[in-house]
Amino acid sequence: MEVKTPTDSKTIVTDLVLPSETNPINNLFGGELLARMDRAASIAARRHSRRIVVTASVNHVAFNKAVPLGSVVTVEAKVSRTFKTSMEIVIDVWIEDRESGRCLKANEAIYTFVAVDEMGNPVPVPKVKPETDLEKERYEAALRRKQLSLVLAKKMNPEDATELKALFFKNSK
Numbered sequence: 001m002e003v004k005t006p007t008d009s010k011t012i013v014t015d016l017v018l019p020s021e022t023n024p025i026n027n028l029f030g031g032e033l034l035a036r037m038d039r040a041a042s043i044a045a046r047r048h049s050r051r052i053v054v055t056a057s058v059n060h061v062a063f064n065k066a067v068p069l070g071s072v073v074t075v076e077a078k079v080s081r082t083f084k085t086s087m088e089i090v091i092d093v094w095i096e097d098r099e100s101g102r103c104l105k106a107n108e109a110i111y112t113f114v115a116v117d118e119m120g121n122p123v124p125v126p127k128v129k130p131e132t133d134l135e136k137e138r139y140e141a142a143l144r145r146k147q148l149s150l151v152l153a154k155k156m157n158p159e160d161a162t163e164l165k166a167l168f169f170k171n172s173k
């Protein structure tokens with residue numbers, strides 16, 4: 001099966017923050033940002049696999065900075081690593097400064113998508129070849145994140161989570 005780079009799946013979605021999407025102190029609702037990230041991630045997963053994709057888990061979300069009403073928000077999603085049928089998608093969220101036009105990192109998230117057939121059964125996806133230092137770093141850490149997600153979902157025995165154990169105990173692999 002063809003090997004793809006994270007750039008092959010890169011998806012950029014830019015949109016405004018409207019009044020109906022904000023909380024009482026005029027910042028973007030967390031749920032609205034989650035939905036924007038989910039949509040961008042699903043397009044990235046689809047571009048990588050060219051299959052139907054479903055969200056399997058949200059592995060990590062950090063709402064580091066509030067996003068004020070009227071902001072121009074850019075959500076950038078890329079497939080960082082794949083396994084047999086699942087894909088890890090890393091999402092970076094940027095706010096564009098109105099005067100300078102510079103983009104400031106506001107938030108980030110990591111989602112897992114699974115490629116499925118018309119019956120909803122998981123199907124294999126292409127592997128990822130990371131290119132930049134950041135892509136290589138994210139690729140390396142993805143197995144650890146997958147194991148953590150599976151352990152928390154009670155789909156993996158903690159004893160089998162070799163990458164997680166190696167984080168805490170030397171010589172445990």
Ligand SMILES: CC(C)(COP(=O)(O)OP(=O)(O)OC[C@H]1O[C@@H](n2cnc3c(N)ncnc32)[C@H](O)[C@@H]1OP(=O)(O)O)[C@@H](O)C(=O)NCCC(=O)NCCS
Nearest residue numbers: 054055056057083084085086112114120122146149150153
């Ligand atoms: C995601 C889904 C297809 C997984 O199906 P499943 O029967 O658990 O299939 P498998 O056990 O073969 O898992 C498929 C892959 O998903 C991965 N996976 C399943 N649950 C996971 C989790 N919580 N975290 C990370 N990966 C997970 C498995 O490790 C496997 O990956 P791999 O093939 O790359 O090794 C199924 O649970 C599903 O359809 N869920 C609903 C999806 C959906 O509707 N999302 C929108 C929510 S509204």
